[in-house]
Amino acid sequence: MKTLFLNEFLVLADQLNFSNAAKKLGINQSALSRHIKQLEEELGVQLFSRTTQKIELTPCGVAFLPHAISIKEHEKAFELAADAIRRDTAHRISLGVCGFPGYYGITALFAGFKNQYPESIIDVSMGSTEEMLGRLQSGVLDIAFVHDTGGLTEDYTMIPYREDYLSVSLPAKHRLAKAKSLRLIDLKDEVFFIRHKKGSTPWNFEIQALKDAGFTPKLSSSKNTWEDSIINRSNEVSLVKQGLADKLRGNVHAAVVDLDPRIHTDLYLIYPANRRLTDIINSFVSYTAEHRLPL
Numbered sequence: 001m002k003t004l005f006l007n008e009f010l011v012l013a014d015q016l017n018f019s020n021a022a023k024k025l026g027i028n029q030s031a032l033s034r035h036i037k038q039l040e041e042e043l044g045v046q047l048f049s050r051t052t053q054k055i056e057l058t059p060c061g062v063a064f065l066p067h068a069i070s071i072k073e074h075e076k077a078f079e080l081a082a083d084a085i086r087r088d089t090a091h092r093i094s095l096g097v098c099g100f101p102g103y104y105g106i107t108a109l110f111a112g113f114k115n116q117y118p119e120s121i122i123d124v125s126m127g128s129t130e131e132m133l134g135r136l137q138s139g140v141l142d143i144a145f146v147h148d149t150g151g152l153t154e155d156y157t158m159i160p161y162r163e164d165y166l167s168v169s170l171p172a173k174h175r176l177a178k179a180k181s182l183r184l185i186d187l188k189d190e191v192f193f194i195r196h197k198k199g200s201t202p203w204n205f206e207i208q209a210l211k212d213a214g215f216t217p218k219l220s221s222s223k224n225t226w227e228d229s230i231i232n233r234s235n236e237v238s239l240v241k242q243g244l245a246d247k248l249r250g251n252v253h254a255a256v257v258d259l260d261p262r263i264h265t266d267l268y269l270i271y272p273a274n275r276r277l278t279d280i281i282n283s284f285v286s287y288t289a290e291h292r293l294p295l
Contacts (some may be wrong), residue, residue: 003075005039006068008032009047013065016055091280092121096132096144103243104162104267105293106145113287120280129201136272142281143271147241149205152270159269159285162293165262166209167245169238170255177255184213184259193220193236202265206239209263241265 008025012032015021022029040047047061057065101107101124110122125141129151135141136156146152147164168187170177176186192210196203210217220236240248245256269288271277277285 003071005035006071008035009039009068010065010072012036012048012055013057013061013068016057018055090278091119092123093281093284094123094125094140094142095284096125096127096135096141096146098127098129098132098144098146099241099243100126103246104145104164109288109291112291113284116287117280117283120284122284128197136270142275142277143269143285145267145269147202147265147267149202149265151201152268155273156270157273159289160266160292161269161288162267164242164265164267165259166206166239166241166265167256167258169240169245169248170257171235172251172253172255174235174237174255176257179257181258181260183261184210184263185215187237188213188215188217190218191220191236192217193222193238195238195240205265209239 008021008027011025012018012021015024018029018032022032025032036048043060043064045060045064046058047064049056049058097106101110110124114120114122125135127135129146129149132141132144132146133151136144145161148158152158168182176182179186187210194203194206196206207217222236240256248254248256269285271281271285
């Protein structure tokens with residue numbers, strides 16, 4: 001049933017005159033007559049009785065009138081709801097972050113963008129690199145901040161956000177804790193606590209970096225948390241990116257020493273290369289490129 005015909009029925013029911021109703025609707029009288037006939041054929045009843053003198057609603061027309069009004073009211077309500085959804089979608093950004101958004105100034109970036117685009121809505125989710133890439137491909141996320149530790153291909157558009165690299169975290173009383181810098185090979189006799197899930201992209205990246213330095217690392221068998229293993233109880237070491245390293249500098253229980261040469265894990269804002277971005281997401285991408293942070 002065409003809701004356009006329902007509107008014409010309601011106007012004709014109000015005017016009870018084809019000529020007046022047609023003028024009010026902005027169509028010709030023959031088109032209105034044809035549409036009403038089609039509606040009657042579809043419903044299988046006569047809605048109006050027509051004579052040369054007047055037009056009236058039939059009993060079926062009277063019975064149909066409140067239903068037609070209700071359908072039009074629901075149609076209007078749906079149009080308003082759909083319009084709200086379209087406005088919401090037009091201003092919403094589903095964004096993923098590998099790690100904590102407070103690192104690397106990402107939270108401040110959100111605040112600055114929100115100040116410039118107050119209508120924007122940013123939904124933030126956190127997770128691993130694999131989770132971010134999976135959500136991007138499935139469409140759950142529009143864009144994501146991820147570290148380049150492998151897995152990023154030409155399938156993604158990559159916007160540089162911040163240079164990043166690995167340092168080594170050691171217990172404050174470790175024999176190497178006072179060093180100004182270290183080479184990975186200097187750590188060949190140490191036990192490594194790898195903070196990432198075994199087999200994950202960052203786990204593989206760190207293991208490969210150690211192997212590229214010329215040794216196969218001895219891995220911790222500790223079942224404790226990283227904080228417990230590195231800071232409180234053992235003499236194990238761990239590789240950390242600068243977001244966490246910045247938080248650890250000055251900690252009385254741990255030391256952070258830079259590696260030489262640097263092993264980069266630069267941070268990018270990425271999205272699938274074949275994805276068409278909304279205006280608000282394009283604005284966020286441009287804002288991020290303009291506000292990329294130096295170390």
